[in-house]
Amino acid sequence: MGMTMAEKIIAAAAGVKEVKAGDIETVTLDKLMSNDGTTHLTIDMYNNLKNPRIADPDKLVWIIDHNIPADSPKTAASHKKMRDFAKANGIKLYEGEGVCHQIMMENHVCPGELIFGADSHTCAYGALGAFGTGVGCTDYLYAMVTGTSWLLVPETIRFNLHGKLKEGVYARDLILTIIGRISANGANYKAMEFVGDGLKELSIADRIAICNLCVEAGAKTALIEVDDVALEYLKEHGRQPKALYKSDDDAVFSEVYDINLEEIEPIVAKPHFVDNIVPVSECEDVKIDEAFLGSCNNGRIEDLRVGAQIIKGKHVAEGVRFLVVPASRQVYKQALKEGILDTFMEAGAMVMNPNCSVCWGACQGVIGEGETLISTGTRNFKGRAGHKDSFVYLASAATVTASAIKGYITRA
Amino acid sequence: MFKAKIWKLGDDIDTDIILPTEYLAYETLDEMKPYAFSPLRPELAGKIQPGDMIVAGYNFGCGSSREQAPEVVKALGISCIVAKSYARIFFRNAINNGLLLIEQPDLYDEVNEGDEAEVTPGECIKVNGKSYPIASLPDNLLEILNAGGLVKAMRKKNGLE
Amino acid sequence: MGHTLVEKIIGNKVGHEVKPGDIVTVDVDWCMIDDIMAPFAVQKFEEMGFDKVANPDSVVLIYDHFLPATQVDDTRHFKIGDEFAKKYGIKNVHRTDGICHQLMTEAGYVKPGDIAFGTDSHTVTYGCVGAFSTGIGYTEMAGILGTGQLWIRVPESIKVEIDGTLPGNVTSKDIILRIIGDLTASGATYQSIEFTGSTVDAMSVASRMTMSNMSVEAGAKCGLFVPDEKTCDYCRIDYDDSVKALRPDDDAKYTRILRYKAEDMVPVLACPSLVDNIKPVSELKGTKVDQVFLGSCTNGRLEDLRAAATILKGNHVADYVKMIVTPASRKVYREALHDGTIEILLDAGCIITTPGCGLCCGRGGGILSDGEVVVATNNRNFLGRMGTSKVQIYLASPITAAKTAIAGVIS
Numbered sequence: 001m002g003m004t005m006a007e008k009i010i011a012a013a014a015g016v017k018e019v020k021a022g023d024i025e026t027v028t029l030d031k032l033m034s035n036d037g038t039t040h041l042t043i044d045m046y047n048n049l050k051n052p053r054i055a056d057p058d059k060l061v062w063i064i065d066h067n068i069p070a071d072s073p074k075t076a077a078s079h080k081k082m083r084d085f086a087k088a089n090g091i092k093l094y095e096g097e098g099v100c101h102q103i104m105m106e107n108h109v110c111p112g113e114l115i116f117g118a119d120s121h122t123c124a125y126g127a128l129g130a131f132g133t134g135v136g137c138t139d140y141l142y143a144m145v146t147g148t149s150w151l152l153v154p155e156t157i158r159f160n161l162h163g164k165l166k167e168g169v170y171a172r173d174l175i176l177t178i179i180g181r182i183s184a185n186g187a188n189y190k191a192m193e194f195v196g197d198g199l200k201e202l203s204i205a206d207r208i209a210i211c212n213l214c215v216e217a218g219a220k221t222a223l224i225e226v227d228d229v230a231l232e233y234l235k236e237h238g239r240q241p242k243a244l245y246k247s248d249d250d251a252v253f254s255e256v257y258d259i260n261l262e263e264i265e266p267i268v269a270k271p272h273f274v275d276n277i278v279p280v281s282e283c284e285d286v287k288i289d290e291a292f293l294g295s296c297n298n299g300r301i302e303d304l305r306v307g308a309q310i311i312k313g314k315h316v317a318e319g320v321r322f323l324v325v326p327a328s329r330q331v332y333k334q335a336l337k338e339g340i341l342d343t344f345m346e347a348g349a350m351v352m353n354p355n356c357s358v359c360w361g362a363c364q365g366v367i368g369e370g371e372t373l374i375s376t377g378t379r380n381f382k383g384r385a386g387h388k389d390s391f392v393y394l395a396s397a398a399t400v401t402a403s404a405i406k407g408y409i410t411r412a
Numbered sequence: 413m414f415k416a417k418i419w420k421l422g423d424d425i426d427t428d429i430i431l432p433t434e435y436l437a438y439e440t441l442d443e444m445k446p447y448a449f450s451p452l453r454p455e456l457a458g459k460i461q462p463g464d465m466i467v468a469g470y471n472f473g474c475g476s477s478r479e480q481a482p483e484v485v486k487a488l489g490i491s492c493i494v495a496k497s498y499a500r501i502f503f504r505n506a507i508n509n510g511l512l513l514i515e516q517p518d519l520y521d522e523v524n525e526g527d528e529a530e531v532t533p534g535e536c537i538k539v540n541g542k543s544y545p546i547a548s549l550p551d552n553l554l555e556i557l558n559a560g561g562l563v564k565a566m567r568k569k570n571g572l573e
Numbered sequence: 574m575g576h577t578l579v580e581k582i583i584g585n586k587v588g589h590e591v592k593p594g595d596i597v598t599v600d601v602d603w604c605m606i607d608d609i610m611a612p613f614a615v616q617k618f619e620e621m622g623f624d625k626v627a628n629p630d631s632v633v634l635i636y637d638h639f640l641p642a643t644q645v646d647d648t649r650h651f652k653i654g655d656e657f658a659k660k661y662g663i664k665n666v667h668r669t670d671g672i673c674h675q676l677m678t679e680a681g682y683v684k685p686g687d688i689a690f691g692t693d694s695h696t697v698t699y700g701c702v703g704a705f706s707t708g709i710g711y712t713e714m715a716g717i718l719g720t721g722q723l724w725i726r727v728p729e730s731i732k733v734e735i736d737g738t739l740p741g742n743v744t745s746k747d748i749i750l751r752i753i754g755d756l757t758a759s760g761a762t763y764q765s766i767e768f769t770g771s772t773v774d775a776m777s778v779a780s781r782m783t784m785s786n787m788s789v790e791a792g793a794k795c796g797l798f799v800p801d802e803k804t805c806d807y808c809r810i811d812y813d814d815s816v817k818a819l820r821p822d823d824d825a826k827y828t829r830i831l832r833y834k835a836e837d838m839v840p841v842l843a844c845p846s847l848v849d850n851i852k853p854v855s856e857l858k859g860t861k862v863d864q865v866f867l868g869s870c871t872n873g874r875l876e877d878l879r880a881a882a883t884i885l886k887g888n889h890v891a892d893y894v895k896m897i898v899t900p901a902s903r904k905v906y907r908e909a910l911h912d913g914t915i916e917i918l919l920d921a922g923c924i925i926t927t928p929g930c931g932l933c934c935g936r937g938g939g940i941l942s943d944g945e946v947v948v949a950t951n952n953r954n955f956l957g958r959m960g961t962s963k964v965q966i967y968l969a970s971p972i973t974a975a976k977t978a979i980a981g982v983i984s
Contacts, residue, residue, distance in 0.1 A: 069938050079942075096895060329919065336915065351927060364643065369645070437639070475955060478610075563617055
């Protein structure tokens with residue numbers, strides 16, 4: 001019987017010929033990403049083990065991105081712990097270089113790999129045909145010490161994408177629409193696989209945005225077959241695939257959806273859930289206090305270009321704070337070269353250093369009681385961006401930028 | 413005349429020591445109070461009793477213009493500060509909040525923490541049987557101090573008191 | 574008898590000669606209110622019972638300490654400021670433009686001869702353009718908002734003369750640190766410092782700003798420079814007779830005169846945890862650092878960023894060391910983008926943050942923890958200022974900061 005992409009990656013990582021959904025396999029991991037959200041806890045647990053050792057330090061990638069630059073002695077202490085440990089154990093450490101998932105895409109993720117990340121949005125790596133999944137620090141610690149872990153082979157939901165997104169509609173609108181359709185737990189434990197001719201028109205940035213958000217439907221991972229676009233991205237970044245997989249024709253899918261990209265409209269996810277989606281037009285009376293363009297979901301150069309084009313020659317509405325946060329140093333530099341950073345600043349936006357920013361709801365750009373944020377971040381849970389009584393709307397880079405200019409939610 | 417127990421601090425007690433930036437935005441003085449002097453003596457705020465006084469060296473209150481500094485000292489119930497000298501912004505801020513500041517060059521070097529002082533404003537301070545002379549404030553400042561601070565003085569001016 | 578510069582400025586305002594010790598009431602040209610103090614000033618203003626702001630156009634509201642916001646109540650300060658501005662017709666509100674003391678002259682408010690008060694101790698900065706400016710508490714600010722006036726005691730003056738040409742590795746930051754070391758942290762309390770001499774004449778307004786800014790660290794009420802053609806260019810005004818009149822008389826009386834030869838100056842650091850604990854860099858060479866901070870109203874200007882970039886070009890910040898660069902304003906940031914400075918800093922591995930007070934005010938921007946050491950270009954190294962009381966803060970020039978970042982040790 002045929003296997004899905006997810007099954008093939010797990011079978012390879014388990015060193016077996018075949019697996020099927022529902023099996024539990026012991027797998028060898030290719031990479032282990034962890035960030036400053038939880039690494040200090042992992043280190044504490046590690047130090048409590050008897051004679052601990054790291055199976056393979058070369059597989060570990062640690063990234064300080066959530067609270068950089070540090071906003072309290074507490075976060076500074078957790079960074080120091082991470083830095084000192086990385087230094088002592090020869091672990092690759094990035095500090096202030098960008099959002100972890102973007103750093104991983106730019107520097108580490110290879111097709112066919114199985115990667116654990118101590119962060120839920122690790123599923124983004126499927127954009128390059130890698131099985132990335134988020135784990136807690138206990139699972140992370142086990143994998144760090146043994147180099148292996150157990151994994152329940154997930155069922156796969158397949159999404160056939162056809163056609164092309166209309167002008168002014170973005171990957172963010174597509175994935176929010178899909179999450180709205182299948183609901184916030186519609187893919188619990190499952191893999192979401194995207195195929196079809198519609199992919200041809202979607203850049204790696206688009207694909208990352210799509211895969212990244214799949215965890216908001218509960219997915220364990222998201223996967224996109226590696227094509228020429230992905231191979232070109234890898235080549236540009238000086239990497240080779242580990243292996244190229246695609247689902248067999250007779251593979252078993254738990255569900256199959258056909259999505260016509262032409263039908264997707266600009267969408268907003270209203271507070272306080274990612275699947276609470278409505279067309280932008282239904283939110284046009286919502287006044288905003290802050291707008292955020294950035295995050296592992298939409299902080300890439302393609303997103304900044306979209307925003308810059310909209311805001312050029314215009315100005316941020318009075319009283320609105322517009323945070324523009326490139327996802328990495330590389331993105332920042334490219335935006336600098338293209339004059340995009342200057343365009344944003346001229347328009348009154350605040351250009352910040354690459355980090356997780358208000359998507360993570362701490363460190364920079366926190367919103368207060370009763371305030372409203374429109375964001376390209378990943379989540380709009382209650383209290384996510386600051387005060388427990390505040391409101392977060394999720395939308396595309398275009399919608400966020402247009403809203404920053406108007407002071408009210410609006411489509412570009 | 414009033415009596416007060418002495419808490420003794422050093423030279424250059426800056427405003428970040430009196431109240432660190434982290435706590436400046438708290439909405440009430442009650443919330444700020446526990447953190448007064450915390451970088452230097454975290455236990456102090458909890459020990460100060462209403463009516464106690466602070467004795468310090470040179471340049472008390474140097475640094476920032478944060479008025480939370482004298483306000484939080486006053487909120488702790490400190491009756492007066494006796495120092496060798498004050499930073500000027502702190503000095504004005506204290507008077508504007510009705511917190512009595514006294515300059516005295518010798519007392520600091522001759523008293524210990526826990527000693528009891530007898531303060532007669534404008535005249536002298538007596539500690540351990542010795543009397544230390546103190547000067548009176550200029551008239552325009554006494555006016556503010558006697559009104560109970562600048563807010564009250566302005567309210568009076570605006571016909572509200 | 575002759576008058577000092579501060580006596581001239583105050584005398585011009587009150588319309589008669591003044592001498593140190595006089596208590597006079599002045600009309601206030603500029604009131605600067607920052608975000609930390611805004612809610613408190615508003616509250617006091619209301620408690621005082623005023624129903625209007627005496628001179629709304631003289632008021633400038635600037636959000637900088639809490640920008641970007643790091644705590645959930647921070648934006649409340651912006652909201653209260655915005656509501657107050659709306660209610661009383663205050664048009665000058667800077668919400669995301671940069672640090673208050675940078676903006677007050679850069680955005681064209683304070684000019685030579687003006688009198689300005691601000692709810693922040695570094696309001697002394699505007700002395701760099703020959704204005705009398707000083708920090709006050711929020712209660713006094715509330716009083717000025719209502720009355721347009723404030724009483725001041727005319728200060729005595731200390732004259733600091735610096736002549737000659739500075740060595741290449743010495744900046745105005747090293748000079749002011751040296752002066753504070755010599756005067757001590759309270760040596761100029763209640764007094765005005767006048768900076769003069771050929772070294773000062775040759776300085777940019779930005780360099781002078783650094784010195785005015787830190788004069789409060791010696792306790793000074795203000796730190797003044799005689800306005801010259803450079804000042805007028807910077808302020809976009811004519812160098813006319815009214816500006817030329819703003820200079821001390823030859824027979825003005827000073828409580829103290831300090832004289833320095835620029836050639837004798839060396840790079841220095843203010844060591845933990847007092848600004849007057851000054852030592853030459855050479856004595857501390859090799860001290861290991863964890864972080865370097867370039868920014869603040871003291872040294873976050875274009876020439877500071879450029880000075881660091883000159884050193885950092887082609888080099889990289891040491892492994893496991895962070896260098897955080899926080900431009901003082903959006904204008905500075907954009908100019909540094911345009912002239913390639915930012916790209917050099919970026920390639921050297923610096924983290925470039927959005928303009929604001931950043932680390933200097935201890936609410937974000939690179940807080941440190943126990944045992945860490947930071948070399949910073951800002952103005953205060955007080956205990957606990959940038960994290961816990963076990964953080965060691967050294968203050969230095971942008972040049973020393975950049976060299977230290979590359980070496981990972983004080984250099």
